[in-house]
Amino acid sequence: MVKQFEGSLLAKALGDELRAKIKDVCRAVLERATPSEPERQRTLEFSRRLAESLRLELLREGLDADVQIEGSVAKDTWLAEEKDIDIFVLLPAEYGKDVFSRVLEAAKRISGEKYLEAYAEHPYLEAYIDGFTVNFVPCFKVKDAVEAKSSVDRTPFHTLYVKSRLNEQVKNEIRLLKAFMHGIGVYGAEIKVGGFSGYLCELLTLYYGSFLNVLEAAAKWRKGEVIDIEGYYKIPDEARRIFRDEPLIVIDPVDRNRNVASAVRVDRLCEFILASRLFLKRPDIRFFYPETTKAYKVDELLRAINSRGSALVFIKTRAIKAVPDILWGQLYRSQRAIKNLIEQFDFEVIRSDVWSDEKSTVIFVFEVHSRFLPALERHVGPPIEKVDDCERFLSKHLVSEQVLSGPRIEGDRLIVERRRRYTDVVSLLRDKLKDGGRNLGVASLVSKALADSLEILVNEEIMGFYSSNGDFAIFLTNYLRGKPSWLI
Amino acid sequence: MVKQFEGSLLAKALGDELRAKIKDVCRAVLERATPSEPERQRTLEFSRRLAESLRLELLREGLDADVQIEGSVAKDTWLAEEKDIDIFVLLPAEYGKDVFSRVLEAAKRISGEKYLEAYAEHPYLEAYIDGFTVNFVPCFKVKDAVEAKSSVDRTPFHTLYVKSRLNEQVKNEIRLLKAFMHGIGVYGAEIKVGGFSGYLCELLTLYYGSFLNVLEAAAKWRKGEVIDIEGYYKIPDEARRIFRDEPLIVIDPVDRNRNVASAVRVDRLCEFILASRLFLKRPDIRFFYPETTKAYKVDELLRAINSRGSALVFIKTRAIKAVPDILWGQLYRSQRAIKNLIEQFDFEVIRSDVWSDEKSTVIFVFEVHSRFLPALERHVGPPIEKVDDCERFLSKHLVSEQVLSGPRIEGDRLIVERRRRYTDVVSLLRDKLKDGGRNLGVASLVSKALADSLEILVNEEIMGFYSSNGDFAIFLTNYLRGKPSWLI
Numbered sequence A, B: 001m002v003k004q005f006e007g008s009l010l011a012k013a014l015g016d017e018l019r020a021k022i023k024d025v026c027r028a029v030l031e032r033a034t035p036s037e038p039e040r041q042r043t044l045e046f047s048r049r050l051a052e053s054l055r056l057e058l059l060r061e062g063l064d065a066d067v068q069i070e071g072s073v074a075k076d077t078w079l080a081e082e083k084d085i086d087i088f089v090l091l092p093a094e095y096g097k098d099v100f101s102r103v104l105e106a107a108k109r110i111s112g113e114k115y116l117e118a119y120a121e122h123p124y125l126e127a128y129i130d131g132f133t134v135n136f137v138p139c140f141k142v143k144d145a146v147e148a149k150s151s152v153d154r155t156p157f158h159t160l161y162v163k164s165r166l167n168e169q170v171k172n173e174i175r176l177l178k179a180f181m182h183g184i185g186v187y188g189a190e191i192k193v194g195g196f197s198g199y200l201c202e203l204l205t206l207y208y209g210s211f212l213n214v215l216e217a218a219a220k221w222r223k224g225e226v227i228d229i230e231g232y233y234k235i236p237d238e239a240r241r242i243f244r245d246e247p248l249i250v251i252d253p254v255d256r257n258r259n260v261a262s263a264v265r266v267d268r269l270c271e272f273i274l275a276s277r278l279f280l281k282r283p284d285i286r287f288f289y290p291e292t293t294k295a296y297k298v299d300e301l302l303r304a305i306n307s308r309g310s311a312l313v314f315i316k317t318r319a320i321k322a323v324p325d326i327l328w329g330q331l332y333r334s335q336r337a338i339k340n341l342i343e344q345f346d347f348e349v350i351r352s353d354v355w356s357d358e359k360s361t362v363i364f365v366f367e368v369h370s371r372f373l374p375a376l377e378r379h380v381g382p383p384i385e386k387v388d389d390c391e392r393f394l395s396k397h398l399v400s401e402q403v404l405s406g407p408r409i410e411g412d413r414l415i416v417e418r419r420r421r422y423t424d425v426v427s428l429l430r431d432k433l434k435d436g437g438r439n440l441g442v443a444s445l446v447s448k449a450l451a452d453s454l455e456i457l458v459n460e461e462i463m464g465f466y467s468s469n470g471d472f473a474i475f476l477t478n479y480l481r482g483k484p485s486w487l488i
Helices: A002-008 A008-011 A017-032 A037-059 A071-075 A099-111 A151-164 A167-184 A198-208 A213-220 A234-241 A266-281 A298-308 A324-344 A387-397 A424-432 A444-453 A458-467 A470-481 B001-005 B009-013 B016-033 B036-062 B069-075 B099-111 B151-163 B168-184 B198-208 B211-218 B236-242 B266-281 B298-308 B322-342 B387-397 B427-431 B444-453 B461-468 B470-481
Strands: A066-070 A084-091 A115-119 A123-129 A130-141 A225-227 A248-252 A254-260 A309-317 A349-356 A360-368 A378-383 A403-410 A413-419 A455-458 B068-070 B085-089 B115-119 B123-129 B134-141 B226-229 B248-252 B257-258 B311-318 B349-356 B359-368 B378-381 B404-411 B411-417 B455-458
Touching: A017 A167, A017 A213, A037 A066, A037 A071, A037 A084, A037 A099, A037 A130, A037 A167, A037 A248, A066 A071, A066 A151, A071 A084, A071 A198, A071 B455, A084 A099, A084 A151, A099 A115, A099 A123, A099 A130, A130 A151, A151 A198, A151 A254, A167 A198, A167 A213, A167 A266, A167 B236, A198 A225, A198 A248, A213 A266, A213 A387, A213 B198, A225 A234, A234 A248, A266 B257, A266 B387, A266 B404, A298 A458, A298 A470, A309 A424, A309 A444, A309 A458, A324 A349, A324 A360, A324 A424, A349 A470, A349 B298, A349 B378, A360 A470, A378 A403, A378 B349, A387 A403, A387 A413, A387 B266, A403 B266, A424 A455, A455 A458, A458 A470, B016 B211, B036 B068, B036 B069, B036 B085, B036 B099, B036 B134, B068 B069, B068 B151, B069 B085, B069 B151, B069 B198, B085 B099, B085 B151, B099 B123, B099 B134, B134 B151, B151 B257, B168 B198, B168 B211, B168 B266, B168 B359, B168 B444, B198 B211, B198 B226, B198 B248, B211 B266, B226 B236, B236 B248, B298 B461, B298 B470, B311 B427, B311 B444, B311 B461, B322 B349, B322 B359, B322 B427, B378 B387, B378 B404, B387 B404, B387 B411, B427 B455, B455 B461, B461 B470
Parallel strands: A084 A130, A225 A248, B085 B134, B226 B248
Antiparallel strands: A066 A084, A115 A123, A123 A130, A248 A254, A309 A360, A309 A455, A349 A360, A378 A413, A403 A413, B068 B085, B115 B123, B123 B134, B248 B257, B311 B359, B311 B455, B349 B359, B378 B411, B404 B411
16 A cells, blocks of 8 residues: 555655655554454354355255355455455346245344344345344346346446455555545445445545545545446446436446446535545544544533524434334435425424434434524415416405415515414424324334324423433534534 | 496496496596596696796796696696696706706795705706695707607607697596506605606506506506507517516607606506406495505504514614605615615515605614524535635634534535524614615615614514604504505
8 A cells, every 4th residue: 555655646746744644544544444364264264154054054945046255255355343244145037036035034044043134125134143244135146237137136246346356455445445434424325324335435446546546536526526447438428417416426347337326425425525635634543533422411412502592303203113224214204304394384494314223212303593483474475467366365365364464566476474374393393293294205114103102302302312312412412513523 | 438438348348237336436536536627727827827927037037948837737637636736947958957057046936935956867946835836847948859868858748749639538537547546556656656657647548548448458467568659669579678677668659768667666567457457346436545544553553563473673763855756765775775684694574664754754664583593503615626615614614613513514515503693683783784884785865864863673662653653653554464455
């Protein structure tokens, strides 16, 4: 790594002191991020043994299947202490989808007691064995990635592609990039994060040649950046037309029709860009290993809330039982729906967020300008040119008890000021969410949870739960600070 | 009138009962709106005598001038009890503008004690004699209206054009239209009103043939309606290109480059359109002669204010000495400037208005959602792609005492929540207007008045002045009702 960096264009542009500082930081990070030889051996042996056991089980079942280790373990690019193992079961395409359940049953037999059955495009099994999280993923064997029927069918091709281009030096560069992304909170394609997958980190490193080259490039990325490693498209705009509006476009080297970065949300992309710029100016190990947040003490929390003068509205429900991608997909969708509801009734949302421990509780936060709005609201009617609409508007509002003043003309439109339906955002939410708010766009599982365990708290009313849940306390402290830890 | 109405297309479309009702209303209106024979004689004789006196005075001065009666008295189209007389002094174009003062001096000599010297495009004298308001207007004699150097030079041509097309029937129709416009509050081209001039009423009646035909047509007008009596333009769009964005375009028959309706504001136009539609459906003499508003009693006023839940902010100053067109031009301009100021600091203006008795007091009303805003405000920074702007934003906000949370990324932008400069709209206004607010766009005379007599009152604090000034009480009552009297 260090050698490559010294030869890069970037290095020449940087001052000696800064160069030395970056070298030091990267060296320290690599020491922490590279698995020790004992860890490597243990992880590899454990993975091979599991794969072998599953192979035997499937043989006993009379299934014609290849069992392969995939993911970062297969490529030797995992970060120290990462305990994720992916074991894929490649099945002939002639088999129907019902074979999946037989594979999962076999996987259960070798997994012990602790596992979750989950479902993305295919069903899969997430098992917790000896401190590892092991994903058993059945998929179909295809001749070419382009023929893949689901994204997991494509995974073996990704592994082959990356492995054939690796060497020890590149593995270090990949680990630096993954650790950086992890440290600034943009690592992981899961819905909760909406960031960069391990495969994407590997491709970026291969494409740009080194960790620092990736950062140097990212510092200059623009929205709709196109990275086409195998040169499938003549010009970037050709790719942009296909992957319209995606903030980052990285063409999959094994399938020109896929954007490897399709999970990357614009916030995460911009955070990576900004963090890259800042790291290159002020290198610091905290980008990789941030200090853990110390939650506010209760009196600090009260002061922080009061100094804002806004209203923090917490919507609390029981937990939702679903694998994380389903859970967070539903939470984010519901957050948007509730935000729309609040804004539709004229309350101004300053910010919103959602927290869940994935086990017992979900809490949405909506921060509004003010819990209360004045009794009256402007209601703008039709333009005077719409004769029938005006007639209807007048016959409705000339006699309405709800009208406080008007109707009258303003500009070219009819207008009234009428009594506002909801002057208290809490009444609004209680009313509209008591049956789950399904028709407002709240996602199904969240809607059920709201219907049977809705609780609405404002500002200091959250104190009880805050004091009882350390993870939520950290979440709310971070919310109130509103600043990423790496922004220093 | 009645005959003409019976023959119109409209009449055929209306039911018998409605037709009879409209006839009755119009008959009753004409009885009130047509000056009695004694009033006519007195007005005409008085005008002629004044003109004669002035002619003699000017002769004595050695000035070569024609003295003419203009306006509705000249055309015999004034409304009963209207006491406005226009006396024009036509001077040869060779004279310079300094001759105007000699004309005004002569006018003063025949006017007695009560008069105001005023200035529009030219200086003129407004005198109050024997219960009449007499405008003495010097202007230049030109061969053709197109050569007019100011709008008053064009007036004699307007008088000639209308007079040559009048008969007794048409005079009745004109009086009906003027009385209707007056009753619904859209009569008068002065800046305070922004409505339809007498000349415009006359032209509309001549063009459409009758009062009811005007209403029937207006009911279907659209914004940018073009009325080209003499057919100067091939297609309406040709006229629209010249009088861009004017809501109503009536080409002056004596000058194709003038829009007679240029003073008509879009609110007034739409009020006329809507009132026309309503009158044709539900004819009522109240369109012409509305009931006078009875001001709220003090306890009713308090209830009306409280039921709104908003904050009515009154900005009160001493009077401004200027003729009405200057005064109202400055008041409206200042109202817009102050509204912009309030909105710029994030207070939401529901409605605003301005009142003046033109003698002692000016009061601006700004109704805002809430007098107070939360301590914190969102401050949206540059998009991440603007590298230098981001750098500046960060270096400013990372250390600022005013930042309550952030900076962070939201979407593709940097953002902070910071302490709001003004949380009380009253402090904002006091601060920004104490020196008159000239740099904010407040007009010069208003700015001076604010600088030496600014008073800011909220809600019930207006009670003292309300109780002491009947005209303001009616204004505020009308404001709170917010409904034109003819909207029934």
